[in-house]
Amino acid sequence: MNSWAIALYRYRHFVTSSIVNDIKSRFARSRLGALWVILQPLAQVAIFAIVLSEVLMARLPGIESKFGFAIYLTAGLMAWSLFSEIVLRSSTVFIDNANLLKKISFPRICLPVVVAGTALVNNAMLFLAILVVFALLGHWAGVAIAYLPLLVLVTTLFAVGLGLFLGVLNVFVRDVGQVTGVVIQLWFWLTPIVYPANIIPEQFRAIVALNPMTHVVAGYQNVLLRNEAPDLQSLLVPLGLSFVLMFVAFLLFRRASAEMVDVL
Incomplete structure (x- = not known):
């Protein structure tokens, strides 16, 4: 671990340069360039607010604001977008950069870090867009927003540990990458993001509680919607699992690192 650090x-x-180039490549030949980093998430959040609150008239129990459900959904999507981007990109990062690994000598651990760094920048832009739309809706962030860095850290650690583990496996068993996309989609719907947790039947709530992302997403929703501190005790589940995944992933990465380039 020290040698990798x-x-x-x-x-x-x-x-750093790889993160910058990765973000720039998304907007190559675009006239607005990096402005799309703000405009895309801003448009996404605005659409959710208009469609859910004004067209579908969706309401969230216990929340007086008519934009409550849109804010609830947006908060959950902010957590999920960071998690899913890191996991999905990390699961194919070594295969996607096979030519780079064969031509240039550099620590392979840099690639998952670049993926995580890019995802964090994208998520930060989404967060800024969320704050702008929330302000336009009359919903202002409170002091509970100070807990957001903790939630981002837990989400990132969990995603990197899982993504690195899957990324190494995918080099040797290419089916892993295909299965990961399907599992992430199913996982999304098993996490209370587009529906309130309290509508889940009683007999299934214990199963949903085993989902680490349930607690992470709930933390985002408490902070951004209710201006309340997240349940720190419940975050011990994803945090503990993050450390286990990171340990297993780094152990697997160390053993497979020497063979990865030959397999690629």
Whole structure:
């Protein structure tokens, strides 16, 4: 672990430039360029607010604001977009960069870090867009927003651990990448994002509670919608699982690292 930390520090400029280039490549030949980083999530959040609140008239129990459900959904999507982007991109990061790995000598651990860094920048832009739309709706962020960095950290650790584990496996068993996309879609619907947790039948609530992302998403929703602190005790579940996944993923990565380039 220490050797990887030292290697990342030595190649910090490579990691930073890769993140910048990754973001720039999304908007190559675009006249508005990096403005799309703000405009895309801003449009997405605005559409949710208009369609759910004004057209479908969706209401959230216990929340007086007519935009309550739109805010609830947007908060959950902010958590899920960070998690899913890191997991999905990490699961194919070594295969996608096979040519780079064969031509240039650099610590392979840099690639998952670049993926996580890019996802964090994208998520930060989404967060800024969310704050703008929430303000336009008359919903202002409160002091509970101070807990958001903790939630982002837990989400990132969990996603990186899972994504790195799947990424290494995918090099040797290519079916893993295909299955991951399907599982992430199913996982999304098993997490209370587009529906309130209290509508889940009583007999299934214990199963939903085993879902680590249930607690993470609930934390985002409490902070951004209710201006309440997240349930820190419930976050111990995804946090503990994150450390287990990180340990297993790094152990697997260390053992398979020497063979990965030959397989690719």
